[in-house]
Amino acid sequence: MSALLAGSIAWLAAALPVAQAPQVPPAAPAPVVAPLPAGKQETLQALVIGVEGRCEWKPAGAAPWKVAAVNDLLDPGCEIRTGLRSTLTLRVGKNATLLVDRSSRIELPLIVQDGAVLRTRAAVYRGKCDFKVEAVGITSDFQVLTPSATLAVRGTGFSVAWGGLTGLEVRGVDTNRIDAIELRWRASQKSVFLSGDAFATSQFEEPWVAALWNTVFPPPSPDRRLDDGIVDPTKRPPTPPVERDAQQQQQTNQGGSGFAVDVNTGRGKPGVPPKHQ
């Protein structure tokens, strides 16, 4: 009995993979903004990177409101308002991302780099906003103005809500939500190059992925029989070349030896469909 137990333990030890040191990807380098020469000032802008629902903005002054769209550039002094079930996300200046949540109205009176200081002011008149401010190597002077308080953000973030019922409410920022919007915007900005017969669709933006999907079908399932859904090819209407090629590819796969493995025994003959119970 003890020999059996020892044998089992030895077999288990041999079967278990050797513990490896966890592979941690190298940390991305922290973004750094170069300071301007002393006394020099540069006016920055805000870029719309995400829009959901009804969002509008207008430049400083009495201009009419415009419907917000991704990649709109907003100058300092602009005003933003959102409706119910709507959010607008902005990249503000060089180190901040601002998510204007539902039923909000805000203003960005100041976005400027002043020498080695990034100065930003955001006025929240009503609603809810998430601020994510990054540490970029130079001083960040980011202030949020509400009707009842002025708040400062230094290299971190928070969520500010201001309303008529409860006044000011401050919470931690939903960083994951903002990161996801930033990533989606970055992914939407990539270029896709096409040549010859290559094509891209909204489902498969990369031509090679689209081509792969249209030439190599998903692998056949062991649960599928060869006569399941097979239609006599002589009775089918003519198909476009891409689809015809795909069908030929599928037929080749089905005739291959990999498909003929019996799911129960693990053995089989090439070209012979597996047995099913």
Place this chain on the structure above:
Amino acid sequence: MRSEALLLALACTLLAACATPTAGPPLIERTEYAHDELAFWQALEAQPRLSKDDALHALFLMADGSAAYASWAARLSEARRRGWIAEDARPEADEAATIGWVSSVVAAFLPIERGVTARLAPRSERYATRDLVFVGLLPDRSPSQPLRGLELLELAGRVDDWRAAHGAGS
């Protein structure tokens, strides 16, 4: 003579106190707000008292995401059809909306879990207010308090958050 004048002044004060408070002409009667949701919300910010017509328009926006009813009569008729307002109630368009009146409508369209008393009297403004306070949509308020435009805006945002937290189908 002096006591008669005093009695007259007292009677006038009582009559004025018992009258239903009004909120002035509703914003929604103006074309620029009737067709522009965001302009309507922004105009509400400055309303010291919310009219029932504006409140009902805002409540349709909160419930459906749109409000295509052309007049107070159409809004009132639709609210009665949905059971938001009792058939025998006769509210006026420019009447000031109260916390309780708005709460009873919100409690009618939002699937919040209500208490036993609220189920027995579903249109009770008192219990609707208490239910909204209980689920965190309102701070502790009295149902008879008039509602400001800014307060309704915050309530609309909180209802939006509640829907997002409890599923889109709610």
